[in-house]
Amino acid sequence: MGITKTEIFSQQQNQIATFAKAFAHPARVAILQHLFKINTCICGDLVTEIGLAQPTISQHLKELKNLGLIQGNVEGTSVCYCIDPKKWKEMKSAMAGFLDQDLSAFEECC
Amino acid sequence: MGITKTEIFSQQQNQIATFAKAFAHPARVAILQHLFKINTCICGDLVTEIGLAQPTISQHLKELKNLGLIQGNVEGTSVCYCIDPKKWKEMKSAMAGFLDQDLSAFEECC
DNA sequence: ATCAACCATCGTAATATTGCAATATAATAA
DNA sequence: TTATTATATTGCAATATTACGATGGTTGAT
Numbered sequence: 491m492g493i494t495k496t497e498i499f500s501q502q503q504n505q506i507a508t509f510a511k512a513f514a515h516p517a518r519v520a521i522l523q524h525l526f527k528i529n530t531c532i533c534g535d536l537v538t539e540i541g542l543a544q545p546t547i548s549q550h551l552k553e554l555k556n557l558g559l560i561q562g563n564v565e566g567t568s569v570c571y572c573i574d575p576k577k578w579k580e581m582k583s584a585m586a587g588f589l590d591q592d593l594s595a596f597e598e599c600c
Numbered sequence: 601m602g603i604t605k606t607e608i609f610s611q612q613q614n615q616i617a618t619f620a621k622a623f624a625h626p627a628r629v630a631i632l633q634h635l636f637k638i639n640t641c642i643c644g645d646l647v648t649e650i651g652l653a654q655p656t657i658s659q660h661l662k663e664l665k666n667l668g669l670i671q672g673n674v675e676g677t678s679v680c681y682c683i684d685p686k687k688w689k690e691m692k693s694a695m696a697g698f699l700d701q702d703l704s705a706f707e708e709c710c
Numbered sequence: 711a712t713c714a715a716c717c718a719t720c721g722t723a724a725t726a727t728t729g730c731a732a733t734a735t736a737a738t739a740a
Numbered sequence: 741t742t743a744t745t746a747t748a749t750t751g752c753a754a755t756a757t758t759a760c761g762a763t764g765g766t767t768g769a770t
Contacts, residue, residue, distance in 0.1 A: 492728050492755030498651040499626035503633070510623035515758080516609035519616045519698070529705040534716070541608040543760050548718055550758090563710045567716050567767045572710050575703040582699045588629070589692050593685040595639040600673045600682050601759050602725030625728080644746065653730050658748055660728095677737045677746050 506588050509581045512557050517542060517550050522573070525560070531570035616698050619691045622667050627652060627660050632683070635670070641680035 496504050513519055520540050525532060536551070537544045551571065554560045558577040562569045606614050623629055630650050635642060646661070647654045661681060664670045668687040672679045 491730085491753065492726080492757090494625060494627075494728065494756090495652065496626060499630055503626040503629045506629050507624055507626040510620045510629075513620035513698070514617055514624040515604060516606060516613040516617040517604075517758090519613045519620075520609055523613070523698070526701045529702075531710055537717095542605065542758095544717075545719080545761080546759050552718085561710055562717095564717095564766090567714095569717060570710060573703065573706045575706045578703060578706075585695070585699060588623070588633070589695060591636045592639075593683065593688060596683045596685045596688075600641055600671055600680060601723065602727090602757050604726090604758065627728090647747095652728095654747075655731080655749080656729050662748085672747095674736090674747095677744090679747060 502584075505584055508557070509584060512554060512559060512581075515550065517546070518554060521547070521550060521554065522559070525571065525573050531563070531565075531572045533565055533568040533570040536571070612694075615694055618667070619694060622664060622669060622691075625660065627657070628664060631657070631660060631664065632669070635681065635683050641673070641675075641682045643675055643678040643680040646681070 494507075499507075513522075517540055521536060524536065524539055537547050540547060542550075551560070551562070555562055558574055559581065560571050561574050562571050564570075604617075609617075623632075627650055631646060634646065634649055647657050650657060652660075661670070661672070665672055668684055669691065670681050671684050672681050674680075
């Protein structure tokens with residue numbers, strides 16, 4: 491039904507899914523990569539950088555902002571975005587705990 | 601329009617988004633966690649373990665299988681699933697390259 | 711005050727995802 | 741053969757996501 495039954499899963503499972511959803515679209519990956527590349531706040535050039543319409547970019551930025559992964563600060567007529575390092579680390583550690591599991595048992599399996 | 605413009609993004613960006621999508625639902629996170637927990641093939645107990653209907657689980661398994669993250673081997677009347685360690689490592693390295701970027705510039709930013 | 715630049719929001723259309731009942735398929739057991 | 745068990749597939753309904761045109765708000769310049 492397009493609706494996820496979050497209530498039957500643990501908080502950790504839902505958290506991982508929520509963070510993963512942030513990266514589950516190439517536009518958001520591109521936005522974050524551009525932020526890392528420029529390595530400082532960026533004001534404005536995202537629409538020209540990514541090839542999508544301005545409302546679309548704005549919507550993706552909103553999702554990343556809602557998750558807390560980026561911050562937006564008004565700077566005159568434009569808005570400067572940057573990664574929130576604290577939240578990024580929090581996300582990374584949640585993802586790492588999931589990704590860095592022991593694979594040895596599956597080397598000889600099946 | 602619900603359709604992603606993959607053609608305007610790099611192969612790497614699309615790859616990260618595709619892998620992230622695998623974890624973007626708590627049921628798939630739960631399935632993978634259960635596989636790691638049992639630490640061997642599992643045949644059958646996924647439907648009782650996760651609280652979703654059998655066709656729903658089957659569909660999530662199919663997505664993980666299509667991505668190559670898990671394998672399914674027929675074992676009599678049931679099917680045994682396990683993580684594909686090679687693909688998992690490949691995914692992990694792609695995600696790590698994205699997640700492990702230098703945050704120092706953002707510590708003092710904005 | 712007027713204008714241009716930049717960004718957010720609204721509304722809407724197209725497509726994707728999630729979930730399950732019903733059904734199909736395949737292997738084994740009796 | 742028939743029944744049973746385990747899983748896959750189909751079809752459908754509900755909801756979510758993606759994309760963008762149109763519009764609105766805010767800031768800074770003239």
